[in-house]
Each structure stands twice: as C-alpha cells, then as structure tokens.
Amino acid sequence: MALKHSDVLTIGELAARTGVAVSALRYYEERGLVRSLRPAGRHRRFLRSDIRRVSFIKIAQSLGLTIEDVARAFAALPEGRTPTASDWRAISADIRAVLDRRIAELENMRGKLNNCIGCGCLSLKRCALYNPGDQAGKTGSGPRFVFEDHP
Amino acid sequence: MALKHSDVLTIGELAARTGVAVSALRYYEERGLVRSLRPAGRHRRFLRSDIRRVSFIKIAQSLGLTIEDVARAFAALPEGRTPTASDWRAISADIRAVLDRRIAELENMRGKLNNCIGCGCLSLKRCALYNPGDQAGKTGSGPRFVFEDHP
DNA sequence: GCTTGATCTAAAGTGCACTTGAGATTGTAG
DNA sequence: CTACAATCTCAAGTGCACTTTAGATCAAGC
Numbered sequence: 001m002a003l004k005h006s007d008v009l010t011i012g013e014l015a016a017r018t019g020v021a022v023s024a025l026r027y028y029e030e031r032g033l034v035r036s037l038r039p040a041g042r043h044r045r046f047l048r049s050d051i052r053r054v055s056f057i058k059i060a061q062s063l064g065l066t067i068e069d070v071a072r073a074f075a076a077l078p079e080g081r082t083p084t085a086s087d088w089r090a091i092s093a094d095i096r097a098v099l100d101r102r103i104a105e106l107e108n109m110r111g112k113l114n115n116c117i118g119c120g121c122l123s124l125k126r127c128a129l130y131n132p133g134d135q136a137g138k139t140g141s142g143p144r145f146v147f148e149d150h151p
Numbered sequence: 152m153a154l155k156h157s158d159v160l161t162i163g164e165l166a167a168r169t170g171v172a173v174s175a176l177r178y179y180e181e182r183g184l185v186r187s188l189r190p191a192g193r194h195r196r197f198l199r200s201d202i203r204r205v206s207f208i209k210i211a212q213s214l215g216l217t218i219e220d221v222a223r224a225f226a227a228l229p230e231g232r233t234p235t236a237s238d239w240r241a242i243s244a245d246i247r248a249v250l251d252r253r254i255a256e257l258e259n260m261r262g263k264l265n266n267c268i269g270c271g272c273l274s275l276k277r278c279a280l281y282n283p284g285d286q287a288g289k290t291g292s293g294p295r296f297v298f299e300d301h302p
Numbered sequence: 303g304c305t306t307g308a309t310c311t312a313a314a315g316t317g318c319a320c321t322t323g324a325g326a327t328t329g330t331a332g
Numbered sequence: 333c334t335a336c337a338a339t340c341t342c343a344a345g346t347g348c349a350c351t352t353t354a355g356a357t358c359a360a361g362c
Contacts, residue, residue, distance in 0.1 A: 012308065022309085023351055031349090042358065043309055063260065067349065092264060099261045103254060109214065110250045113243060163338065173339085174321055182319090193328065194339055218319065 008037065008045040018054040025054070031067050033057055033074065056088070063095055064102065159188070159196040169205040176205070182218050184208055184225060207239070214246055215253065 015022045028034045029044070034053055036044035053074075060070045073091050166173045179185045180195075185204055187195035204225075211221045224242050 010308075021351075024349080026310095027350060061349090096261060096264050099257060099264065103257050103261065106250060106254050106257070110247060110254065113247050113250065161338080172321075175319080177340095178320060212319090 008047060009050070011036075011044050011046065014046045014050060014054065017051050018058070020054055020058065028054070028057065028067075032071050033067065052088075056091075060091075060095060063099060065095070065098070159198060160201070162187075162195050162197065165197045165201060165205065168202050169209070171205055171209065179205070179208065179218075183222050184218065203239075207242075211246060214250060216246070216249070 009017070011022050011025055014020075015025055018025075020028075025034065025046075029036055034046070034050050034057075036046050038044060057067075057070050060073070061067075065073075073094065077087050160168070162173050162176055165171075166176055169176075171179075176185065180187055185197070185201050185208075187197050189195060208218075208221050211224070212218075216224075224245065228238050
C-alpha cells in the first residue's frame with residue numbers, strides 16, 4: 001500500500017488544485033487536452049503532472065489562445081508525454097512570440113487612433129484605423145490571436 | 152424632387168458602404184446601436200451619418216469592445232443625436248485609454264512570462280503568471296476589455 | 303450494509319455577435 | 333401592370349468554452 005491516494009487525483013481533487021471546474025476538466029479531456037486513467041472501475045484518475053498541464057491551459061487561454069491552439073501545442077510534443085521542463089520552455093517561447101505580435105499590433109492601433117483623434121477626419125472610409133487589408137481586427141470580432149497567425 | 156435618394160440610404164446601401172452585412176445592421180438596430188426611419192411604408196431608411204456610426208462600431212469592436220460597451224458609449228451622448236466631431240473625439244479618447252490599459256497588461260504579462268521561461272519553475276501554483284488576485288485574465292476566458300473595467 | 307457525497311454519461315442550455323431560413327411584403331425597372 | 337430584386341419579421345442555427353440538468357452509478361465512512 002505504498003502509493004495509492006498520493007500519486008493520483010480524482011477529478012474533484014484536480015479541480016480543487018487548479019481552480020478549474022470539474023465540468024471544464026471533463027470538457028478538456030473530451031477535447032484531448034488532458035488524459036485520464038480509467039482503472040477497472042469507472043472513475044477518472046489524473047496524474048499529479050496534470051495539475052501543471054491544466055494550469056498551463058489556463059495561462060495560455062488568458063493570453064488569448066483557444067482550446068484548439070493549446071491542443072495543437074500539446075500535440076507537437078512527442079507522443080502525448082507529460083511535458084518536460086524544456087517542453088514547457090518551448091511552448092512558452094511560442095506564446096511569448098504571439099504576445100509580442102499582439103502588443104505590436106495594439107501599439108500600431110494606438111498610434112493610428114492618436115492620429116485619428118488629432119486629425120478628426122472622421123471619414124473612416126479612408127481612415128487608417130479601419131482599413132481593409134490592414135493588420136488589426138482581421139480575425140472577426142474581438143481580439144483573438146492564434147498560433148496559425150504567425151508567419 | 153431635390154433630395155430623395157441622396158440623403159437617405161436603404162439597408163443594402165448602408166451595408167455596401169460599410170462592409171457590414173444587412174443582417175448585422177438589423178441586429179445593431181435591435182441592440183440600439185443605430186436607428187432607422189420607417190416612413191409610411193415599411194422599409195428602413197438610414198442617414199448618411201450612420202455610415203460613420205457603423206464604421207465606428209466596427210473600429211470599437213476591433214479594439215475589443217462589446218456591443219454593449221459601444222451602446223453605452225453612444226448612450227452617453229445627448230439624446231441619441233448624431234455624434235459630432237468632438238463626440239467622436241471624446242469616445243476615441245476613451246477607447247485609447249482602454250487600449251493603453253490593455254497594452255500595459257500584456258506587457259506586464261510578457262515580463263512575467265519571460266521570468267517564467269527563465270526560471271523554469273513550472274510550479275505554476277506560485278507562478279506569477281497565473282495567480283489569483285492578479286490583473287490579467289480576470290474577465291473569463293480570452294482577452295476582453297470593457298469600459299466597466301476602468302477605475 | 304447502508305447512506306451520503308462524488309462521479310458518471312448524454313443532452314441541452316448559456317452568452318456573444320451574428321447568420322440562415324422560411325415565408326410574406328415592398329419597391330422599382332421595364 | 334407585372335416581374336423580380338430587395339426588404340421585411342420571426343425563429344432557429346453557429347461557434348467557442350463551458351455549465352447545467354437529469355438520472356444512474358460508484359466509493360467511502362460509519
């Protein structure tokens with residue numbers, strides 16, 4: 001009886017440790033973001049390392065990545081293994097790149113907005129702010145930046 | 152027959168001039184973002200100035216404001232009048248403030264991410280990046296910044 | 303052994319910003 | 333006047349990321 005409750009977590013425990021709802025965890029599993037053991041019986045058992053995995057999902061999301069983006073990032077790791085420190089570093093670096101692009105975009109936008117306020121052109125047909133072919137606001141409504149966005 | 156087709160626009164014309172779908176325009180009206188004349192007959196007629204109004208909605212959205220945010224901004228103008236140049240300037244200034252805050256937030260986040268990559272702590276429980284009580288990622292999933300956010 | 307709480311599945315609901323579809327009406331060119 | 337396009341209303345559907353609900357099953361403490 002060496003390790004039984006100490007190594008694995010119930011879904012409720014994982015929820016408690018990550019602050020993510022039980023229903024959300026099930027949803028993540030359904031979408032392939034986490035995996036659970038289903039021993040003889042029926043209930044899910046998670047590994048301790050899934051705490052990190054789930055936390056990472058939330059971080060990535062707070063940076064604007066979608067579930068799909070995260071799934072892709074995870075899928076890039078060899079054979080669904082629990083990510084190592086250097087895996088995390090690689091993914092984090094990707095996210096930073098996305099972040100850099102997003103910041104640049106917003107700064108660009110702010111510059112244009114300042115111009116716009118200054119000139120008061122208001123025509124908006126020729127206004128730099130909302131011009132087709134421009135960078136910002138491309139991906140539909142609301143800010144959204146995804147992995148696919150980078151060059 | 153001085154001015155008939157020149158002063159007002161059909162919904163199709165407004166859609167063509169703004170690049171916004173007819174259905175979206177009807178939705179905006181329903182949500183109170185634009186108003187239309189409904190003369191004796193039944194079809195909507197829009198004012199030329201609504202082109203600016205709609206363009207502004209799209210700009211605001213591309214900056215991350217919701218329909219509700221825009222509605223609030225418009226509602227702040229005296230008695231639903233067609234916004235003047237200085238109205239636009241005031242609203243634009245508000246948006247810029249939101250933009251500033253958002254950029255600061257992202258930069259903050261980037262700094263933390265850099266630290267995180269550097270230190271490789273990976274614990275994420277104590278990681279600054281995803282810490283309850285912290286600024287970023289508060290408003291649910293995905294980046295979203297609204298008027299209500301400011302102090 | 304039994305009760306109680308945790309967990310299970312599957313389906314439906316939520317909120318945002320629209321789009322799509324169905325079926326009726328209007329407006330305009332010829 | 334008549335086609336035919338544009339517009340109308342109202343209801344339902346879409347996509348994302350979940351949550352909620354319902355009814356059943358499992359696990360654990362007493």
